[in-house]
Amino acid sequence: MTLFLEQVLNGLQLGVMLFLMAAGLTLIFGIMGIINLAHGSIYMIGAYAGTYVAMETGVYYAGIPAALAAAALTGSAMEFLVVRRLYKRDHLDQVLATFALILISNQAITLLFGRQPLFIGMPEALNSSVELLPGLFYSSYRLAIIAMGLLVALGLYLVINRTRIGMLVRAGSTNRDMVRALGVDIRLLYTIVFGLGALLAGLAGFMAGPILAVQVGMGEQILITTFVVVVIGGVGSIRGAFFASLIIGVFDTMLRAYLPGLLRQVMAGSEADALGAGLSSMGIYLLMALVLLIRPKGLFPAHS
Amino acid sequence: MSTPILKVENLQKRFGGLTATDDVSLTVTAGEIHALIGPNGAGKTTLISQLFGELAHDAGSIALNGQKIDALSTPDRVARGLARTFQITCLLPDYTALQNVSIACQVHRGHSFHFMTDAHGNSELKEEAQSYLERVGLSDRGGALVANLAHGERKQLELAIALATRPRLLLLDEPMAGLGHVETQQMVALLRSLKGQFSMLLVEHDMDAVFALADRISVLVYGRIIATGSAEEIRRNADVKTAYLGEGDELC
């Protein structure tokens, strides 16, 4: 039972990370109509910048502003130099231009940091376990990530539902032309949305550092999973992104934890492990296929 | 009385809090031109889109030739004899006028799973398409790309394409919108020449054209039909006058 709960928590932790990515991606698409493959690159750059600064200074928390600043800087450079020219283009041009940004970012990072991954330990204060329930010990760092993710989700909820910018964001994701027609400075709104997405991605990248290796290609790995989240949640919907992230996070973690074991009951150990690993990496895509069969527009479509 | 070509009963469509189509019932009988008029934002195009299956209605029923078509997709409705023209023209921009019509002829003839038969060189399709272009007065513009057609010519082309699907009922969404005086006269003459061969539901702002063409007129205001009758009856109807005068819109 404690093992099961631990896996649920692992799933939630993966889920909130996915949410930090998916929220930005889905907003950028919903409001700006841009499909941004380079969102994963911002995640990677945030991870590298934050981890590097944290390692150099020896202070983990110094990495947070560094990651956010690097992500914001990269994000605004991308928006200003490339994405801004893509608003009126078709999706094909957007895909290819942001694909080019991935190639450029990956190589730039390789030039700066080499091919060796960076490793960073967890911060002192969080490098321990908490006893959540009798017998259930869980990493404080991972708990902190979950808390941070939920805080961000709450913050986004408040901003989107309680502020003027949030109102424009909501209006923009359901009816882009209407916002344009209202005479809102759409440029500014776009920059805010893109910047916000970049910040969240940078934060996610830095927080992932102590759990995963910080390496080139980390961005694309999470990006494709994020796409699955966005499709399941409904493109453009923050609420959908939130629930789909948690569902995917828990589902994926559970499959990886339990499927090989289940298969081992019916076949040889090594084969079961290989097949189990394969099937569990395919699991989220099969889930996506299932959702598409039932609800082609996702679970919480933004454009009703 | 014979079965009407189109029979709409208690049609409803809501967008959130807005009722775009409010309990609309109307009929179009064989050979008739039934005009639908109303101030801007009355929901005329929304109604057409529902009849054509591009928008799903929330309640009510639509019957074509006595058969319910509510559940049918747009292509299936076209196969049953429904055709529409678009107010903001919806054409294939990379194709010539002739190609726009011939692809409609091709689709009408059945499935298009011909992987190796050359489409562009097919003289039978071309001739048929050309005959529709002639019918709407575009016979010498067949080779022109849609991008190079004038606004009025695009409106004519819309009609030619609709005719190429061999419809029984034409849903015409403001075929005169944006046309000059002379072009409007031509379009009126063209529609009159088609009268009797096709039934038409004509959405139009140009009152002269409506009064010249329509057998019956329905007035749509805020999604509701407030009156239906002959041109004379509509002219005299007090409700219609208030609705239009209140909107400051033109009537005659």
Add this chain to the structure above:
Amino acid sequence: MTQSSSKFLISVCVMVALVALPFFADMLGQPALTSLATRVLIYGIAAASLNFVLGFGGMVSFGHAAFFGVGGYVVGILYQHYASGEPLFGFLPGTNQLLVTLPAAVLISGAVAAVIGALSLRTSGVQFIMITLAFAQMLFFFFVSLKAYGGDDGLIIRRANEVPGLNMRDKQTIYYVCLVAAIVFFALLSKLVNSRFGYVIAGLRQSEQRMAAIGLSAYRYKLVAFVISGMGAGLAGALMANFMRFASPDMLHWTKSGELMVMVILGGVGTVFGPLIGAGTFIVLESLLASWTENWQLGLGLILLFVVLYTQGGVQALLERVFGRRS
């Protein structure tokens, strides 16, 4: 008339050049040129297949590497069963006959494309892009997990498939086999885009609303186009497996899908032969940059960015603009 005859003249010249290429390569002491040309032909087929849905049909598939990889694996798996003598699924004997493996690869990639297409085409636009990418990624993981067929490491094909009467160990022979496949493929493709079916597919790209209004149900036409396109990519994958004597999950990697799209845009979207030119440009560029710096992807990224942002219609259009020639 003069235009079509000059087109004919150009294609004859290109054809002669392609047939003569291995001789010149040997004469110049650059036999690697033949291998380079073989890869161009193979990727040209794959990119042109993608372009049929992407450029003609307006369906931006970001998962075409999946069909490319499936084609490759069909050749690899059939070869492995041929070599080991164990039948596949207990009853299907393996084979190393190209005339069997190529059609098998085409059919199976078509079947996979039918499943992926049937699901993906329920959506459109940006969802379609993400979903095709995700399904390709799923197949990538599928082949990674197939330990019996090499898993991560891929599947080595010790000898290229045989064709009666040909010496397939010779790289030049493989080049000619690919050339014949490419000629047949491109001949069929140009027939297809000018056919009634192709006419409808291009119409759907321009306005799906208009096509519905003339009575066309888009879904099945798009699905068939998607399947045809997947079959073409599978053919290319099968040729590639024969050429490299190797099939691996790398063939299905998402960057491969991206590269195919890059080839399409480099050559010019929505033309029959553009992707072949694009594949040539891409592969030559890649080899040049890679021989120059190990960070060749940086250069590629910058070039791609430039092409997307500042040229409309790829290298072909760029050349036409520079030389003022309009086709």
